[in-house]
Each structure stands twice: as structure tokens, then as C-alpha cells.
Amino acid sequence: MTATSRPLRKRTDARATTRTVKSAVAPPPIATTRRQAAVDRALAAAPSAWTQAWEYQVDFLQRSVLFLDTLRQRGENFLSHERAGLPPLLDFAHETVLDARQFDHPANYALLRITPLGGDPQIATDPRARPVMVFDPRAGHGPGIGGFKKDSEVGMALQLRHPVYFVIFFPDPCPGQALADVHHALRRFVAEVGARHAGQPPVLYGNCQAGWAVVLLSADCVGTAGPAVLNGSPLSYWAGAPEVNPMRLAGGLGGGAWAAHFIADLADGTFDGAWLAQNFEQLNPANTLWQKNYDLFAGIDTERERFLQFERWWSGYYRLSREEIVSLVENLFVGNKLEQGLMRICEHCMADLKRIRNPILVFASSGDNITPPHQALNWIPAIYPTTDDLKAAGQRIVYLLNPHVGHLGIFVSASLARREHRAILDHVGDLEALEPGLYEMKIIDGKDDGCAGSSYSVRFEPRRVEEIRYEYPREAFERVQALSELNEFIYSKFASPFVRAVASPWGAELLKWLHPMRASRYLFAERFSPWMAVVKALAPAVGAGRSPVAQDNPYLALERATSGLVSHALDSFRRARDQAYETGFSALYGRQSAAAAGVAAEQPVSSREVRSHPASRARKVTVPFERKS
Numbered sequence: 001m002t003a004t005s006r007p008l009r010k011r012t013d014a015r016a017t018t019r020t021v022k023s024a025v026a027p028p029p030i031a032t033t034r035r036q037a038a039v040d041r042a043l044a045a046a047p048s049a050w051t052q053a054w055e056y057q058v059d060f061l062q063r064s065v066l067f068l069d070t071l072r073q074r075g076e077n078f079l080s081h082e083r084a085g086l087p088p089l090l091d092f093a094h095e096t097v098l099d100a101r102q103f104d105h106p107a108n109y110a111l112l113r114i115t116p117l118g119g120d121p122q123i124a125t126d127p128r129a130r131p132v133m134v135f136d137p138r139a140g141h142g143p144g145i146g147g148f149k150k151d152s153e154v155g156m157a158l159q160l161r162h163p164v165y166f167v168i169f170f171p172d173p174c175p176g177q178a179l180a181d182v183h184h185a186l187r188r189f190v191a192e193v194g195a196r197h198a199g200q201p202p203v204l205y206g207n208c209q210a211g212w213a214v215v216l217l218s219a220d221c222v223g224t225a226g227p228a229v230l231n232g233s234p235l236s237y238w239a240g241a242p243e244v245n246p247m248r249l250a251g252g253l254g255g256g257a258w259a260a261h262f263i264a265d266l267a268d269g270t271f272d273g274a275w276l277a278q279n280f281e282q283l284n285p286a287n288t289l290w291q292k293n294y295d296l297f298a299g300i301d302t303e304r305e306r307f308l309q310f311e312r313w314w315s316g317y318y319r320l321s322r323e324e325i326v327s328l329v330e331n332l333f334v335g336n337k338l339e340q341g342l343m344r345i346c347e348h349c350m351a352d353l354k355r356i357r358n359p360i361l362v363f364a365s366s367g368d369n370i371t372p373p374h375q376a377l378n379w380i381p382a383i384y385p386t387t388d389d390l391k392a393a394g395q396r397i398v399y400l401l402n403p404h405v406g407h408l409g410i411f412v413s414a415s416l417a418r419r420e421h422r423a424i425l426d427h428v429g430d431l432e433a434l435e436p437g438l439y440e441m442k443i444i445d446g447k448d449d450g451c452a453g454s455s456y457s458v459r460f461e462p463r464r465v466e467e468i469r470y471e472y473p474r475e476a477f478e479r480v481q482a483l484s485e486l487n488e489f490i491y492s493k494f495a496s497p498f499v500r501a502v503a504s505p506w507g508a509e510l511l512k513w514l515h516p517m518r519a520s521r522y523l524f525a526e527r528f529s530p531w532m533a534v535v536k537a538l539a540p541a542v543g544a545g546r547s548p549v550a551q552d553n554p555y556l557a558l559e560r561a562t563s564g565l566v567s568h569a570l571d572s573f574r575r576a577r578d579q580a581y582e583t584g585f586s587a588l589y590g591r592q593s594a595a596a597a598g599v600a601a602e603q604p605v606s607s608r609e610v611r612s613h614p615a616s617r618a619r620k621v622t623v624p625f626e627r628k629s
Contacts, residue, residue: 053555056553056555059548060549065538066304067297068532069538070307072525072536074308074524075522075523075528076527078311078525081316088168091155092115092164095112098111105181107173107174107181110167113163113166126161131163131196132157132163132203133189135205135214136210139208139273140277141313142317142318143167145313147166148313149412153417157425170318171318172270172319173321173324174321176323178323178324184346187221190225200226201225203228203428204218204225207232208234211232215235215351216351219351219355219356223357225358226358228359229428232371232410233376235376235379236336236378237336237375239378239472249582252589253581255487257326257330258490258492261325262496264320264326266499267512268505273320274512274515275515278517284369285574286570286571290566294567311521315517317515330488336477339379340382359397359398359432361399361431362400363399364377364399365405365406368405378470380397380465389465390465396436396437397437398441398460423443423458437462439463476586
């Protein structure tokens with residue numbers, strides 16, 4: 001071997017060694033390669049942070065334009081409704097039967113007959129069926145909540161082929177109109193409906209504050225009124241749970257009925273219903289100031305029409321006469337005289353609920369912070385202390401409870417209309433066949449399918465009056481009543497004449513249009529704010545080019561989290577405010593203040609006792625009244 005061949009052999013051996021080392025390294029598994037490829041494709045397909053931010057920004061701006069356009073449309077609807085004279089928002093054709101403005105003692109009420117072609121051309125009423133009279137609440141808003149859409153109380157009654165009548169009222173009361181004028185007009189309406197149907201007493205279907213009117217009719221129209229249905233209707237105004245139902249304290253914290261009298265004097269003898277609507281909205285500032293608007297903003301593609309439909313009714317504010325509002329506050333909200341049999345209808349007539357002989361069905365909800373079950377049911381033990389007393393009177397009272405729906409949901413919820421209200425109307429005739437006593441209505445296996453042939457069963461389970469009794473600091477509210485009477489006497493004798501002297505129709509109209517409940521509507525209308533024409537022009541193009549952001553977008557998640565924090569903060573404020581109300585009320589009218597004044601005080605009700613009572617369940621409960629079989 002020559003010297004020159006040795007380097008060549010070394011290089012050849014090095015190449016062989018390299019090939020051997022490379023061949024010793026195993027190739028990657030096929031599964032790992034596929035996973036890596038999938039990750040690479042996912043990373044390539046996933047939007048970058050900049051892309052997600054851009055998509056969210058586009059969606060946010062689009063929703064902002066459509067949200068403002070919805071508020072603009074609400075303002076336009078509000079002004080158009082005012083210009084049209086605030087007609088009732090019924091979704092059913094109707095004809096006027098009686099107009100109480102033409103009576104000898106006029107009242108701003110009218111009786112309408114719902115025509116069969118109103119909600120559905122396929123529906124024809126059965127003249128032999130029991131007629132149904134629906135009474136809407138005169139609590140600030142206009143009439144129509146019981147029939148402003150197909151799935152409503154009126155719609156369910158028509159589906160069951162009942163002849164349906166609707167009691168409406170007009171925006172302004174008749175001069176000097178009193179509660180006695182209203183009661184006598186309604187009594188004539190009941191007699192007219194009965195006469196049109198061979199003397200068959202109609203079902204009286206009262207919503208919210210119309211419940212007390214239905215109860216007065218039941219006590220005064222013995223034999224001519226059929227079963228009474230009270231939906232979210234307060235009859236025991238002092239009852240309620242601490243930190244859940246603060247509205248019952250408003251009379252005491254405001255000094256009684258004089259404040260309503262003063263507002264009516266300023267408005268030249270009428271009381272603006274917008275004040276009542278504002279009281280309702282202040283109960284839940286989180287919903288009023290934020291959540292309601294955010295829900296519209298977040299779901300602008302689907303929530304617009306529902307929002308506008310409801311706001312047409314919610315934004316129509318009617319008025320009461322000075323005599324009416326003072327009498328209501330004195331007798332109901334502050335005096336609680338209805339359940340005590342002390343409410344005077346007219347000069348020669350007192351309301352005595354023990355005279356009622358027609359069956360009564362009470363529909364209430366534990367999620368209702370305006371008319372909780374306490375106020376809807378506590379009048380029963382006030383009138384009939386024991387079950388034996390109720391049976392001895394020959395009366396039949398039934399209650400139906402919903403565990404969670406809010407106050408307005410009792411009247412406007414389509415699912416409740418198709419289930420609860422349909423079940424009530426379908427079995428209202430069974431109430432008269434019950435033995436005297438107290439019952440709970442149970443709806444078993446109800447189907448929410450919207451069909452006339454929905455399958456469900458209804459059971460009436462006997463209950464005891466003693467089970468629904470709710471104790472409250474009665475003597476504290478009696479002190480509120482005494483203070484209210486004193487303040488009202490002083491105001492009416494010494495201050496009211498001067499306020500009336502300076503009040504005028506011009507001032508009343510100015511106060512009307514400056515009210516926040518109205519201003520918050522028309523400020524977004526194009527007729528009041530011309531620059532909203534820009535939003536109106538942009539909205540169609542934005543809607544046509546709508547590009548919703550992906551639901552898993554991190555910026556959308558941040559938006560929702562921020563909204564939740566805002567709602568939580570406002571809800572914390574509400575709880576602190578309500579607690580301050582309770583503390584202030586107790587300090588002013590409770591045991592300590594009574595002792596300081598030398599008055600015998602009632603035994604305090606402990607927080608534990610309040611929370612353990614079945615009717616005091618909070619809004620988020622599942623079962624409002626727990627019972628063991």
C-alpha cells in the first residue's frame with residue numbers, strides 16, 4: 001500500500017461512520033408528525049390578536065349605531081303615540097260598548113268588546129261560554145298590557161273561545177273624578193256584560209293595581225260577578241320581606257300622602273303617572289340604568305323589535321286626578337284599609353271583603369319585588385284568621401305561585417300566557433265546584449308549545465290559612481298612618497291653597513315634558529335632536545353589512561365581564577340603599593322610636609324569623625312555599 005492511499009482510506013472510513021450514525025437515528029412516529037401538522041394548521045388558521053381586535057371593533061361600532069338607532073326609533077314612537085292621544089295598545093280589533101265619560105257621574109273609563117277577528121281570523125268565540133272581563137292596571141301606564149300581543153291573557157281567552165271584554169281608561173281623568181265614580185262605572189260594566197250573556201256572571205280578570213278594583217266589585221256586586229282572578233295584585237300593602245320589598249316603606253319615609261297631594265297640586269290638579277313608573281324603575285337600578293340597555297346592545301340583531309314593542313306600552317304615561325291619588329295613598333299604600341274593611345267607596349258604602357262570595361284565584365310570584373306573595377296573600381288571614389273561619393264563610397280561595405318570574409312577566413311573558421294563564425282560564429269554572437276552603441293550584445306536566453290542545457293537568461291541593469300568615473311590624477305602619485293623616489291635614493289646610501294659586505296648565509305641561517321618564521325617551525328622537533338623522537342614515541347600511549364577532553372572541557368576553565361588574569356594583573348599591581331604608585324606617589317608626597315617645601311598642605320580628613317564613617323567599621328561590629307531605 002502506497003503512502004498516498006492512506007488518506008483516501010481514512011476519508012472513506014469517515015463517510016461510512018457518518019452514514020452509520022445517521023442510519024441509527026429513528027424517524028419520528030407518524031402520529032407525532034400528524035399532530036404537529038394539525039397544530040401548525042390550527043395556528044395558521046387562528047386569527048391573530050390584531051385580527052380579533054379588529055373584528056371586535058367593527059362589531060362594536062356596528063352594534064353602537066344600531067343601538068342608537070333603536071333608541072331613536074323609541075323616541076319617535078313615543079312622540080307619535082303622544083301625538084295620537086295615547087290610544088290603548090291592544091293587538092286585537094275591538095268595538096266600544098260603553099263609554100263612562102258619558103255617564104251622569106263621568107269617569108275616564110270605557111268597556112270594549114274584543115271582536116273574534118282581532119288576534120286570529122281562525123278564532124270564533126262561543127256565545128255559550130262564560131265571558132271574560134280583563135281589567136288593566138291604572139298605575140301610571142296606559143291600558144293594553146293584558147292584550148298587546150297574541151300570546152297574552154286576551155289571546156288565551158280567545159283561543160278557549162270565551163267572549164272577551166276589555167276595560168280601558170283614557171289618558172286624562174274627568175274633572176273632579178273620584179274613586180267612587182270609577183267604581184260605579186265598573187259596576188255598570190259588569191252588569192252590562194252579564195246582560196249580554198243571559199245573566200251569566202263574567203270572570204273578572206284583574207292585573208296588578210286593577211286587583212283592588214276587582215275585589216271591590218266582588219264585594220259590591222254579589223251575584224253578578226263571576227270568579228275573580230288577581231294577577232300580581234297587592235291587597236295587603238304593609239306586608240313584605242326586609243331587603244326584598246322596600247316599596248312598602250316609601251309612604252313612611254316620605255311622610256305619608258301629602259307628597260302625592262303636593263305633586264298633584266303642582267300639576268294643576270292631576271297626578272302624572274310617570275312618577276309611579278319612575279318608582280318601579282328605581283326598585284332595580286342595575287336593570288334600569290345598565291342591564292336593560294346592555295341586553296339590547298349585546299343582542300341588537302334579535303332584541304330590537306321586542307324592546308320597541310314593550311317600550312311602546314312602558315313609555316305611555318297616563319294621569320290620575322288629585323282626588324284619586326290622595327284617596328289611593330291614604331286608603332291603600334299608607335292606610336292599608338282594604339283588608340281591614342275600613343276603605344270607604346262612597347259616602348254610604350264601605351268595602352267589606354267578607355261579603356265576597358264569588359271564588360277568588362290569586363296568581364303571584366316569588367320573583368316579584370313589586371307585589372310579592374306577602375302582599376298578594378296576607379289579606380286572607382287578615383280577613384279569615386283560621387281555615388275554619390274561611391270554610392264557615394263558604395268562600396273558596398285558590399292561589400297559584402311561580403318561583404321566579406318578575407312582576408311584569410306575570411302579564412307580558414308569552415310562556416306564562418301559554419301555560420299559567422291558559423290553565424287558569426281553562427279551569428276557572430272548576431273553582432265554583434270546590435268545597436269552601438283554601439287551595440293551591442298545581443299545573444302538572446304542562447307543555448309550552450303554544451297549541452290550543454296543549455296537554456297538562458291541574459290539581460287543587462287543600463292548604464291551611466295558618467300556613468300563609470306573614471307577621472310584620474304592624475304598629476310601626478300604624479304610626480306611619482297616623483303621621484300621614486297629620487301631615488295631610490296640615491298640608492291641605494295651610495300649604496295646598498297657596499300651591500294651587502300658583503299652579504297653571506302651562507306649568508303642568510312644562511312639568512310633564514321635563515319629567516326624566518319622558519325626557520329620556522324624546523331626547524333621542526330625530527324630531528327633538530336633528531343630529532340623530534345621521535344615525536338614521538347609517539343604520540340601514542350598517543345592518544346590511546352586519547358582521548357579528550365570534551362568540552369566543554376574547555374582547556367580547558371582556559365586554560361581558562365588564563358588564564357583569566357594572567351590574568354587580570349597581571346591585572350592591574341597591575342592597576345598601578334598601579338596607580338604609582329598613583334601618584331608617586325602624587329608627588323612625590320602630591320599637592326604639594316608640595319607646596322614646598312613650599308608646600307601647602310591638603315585639604320586633606327578627607331577621608331569622610323573617611327569612612324562615614315561607615313567603616319571604618328571595619327572588620332566586622326554586623320553591624316559594626316548601627311543604628312536606
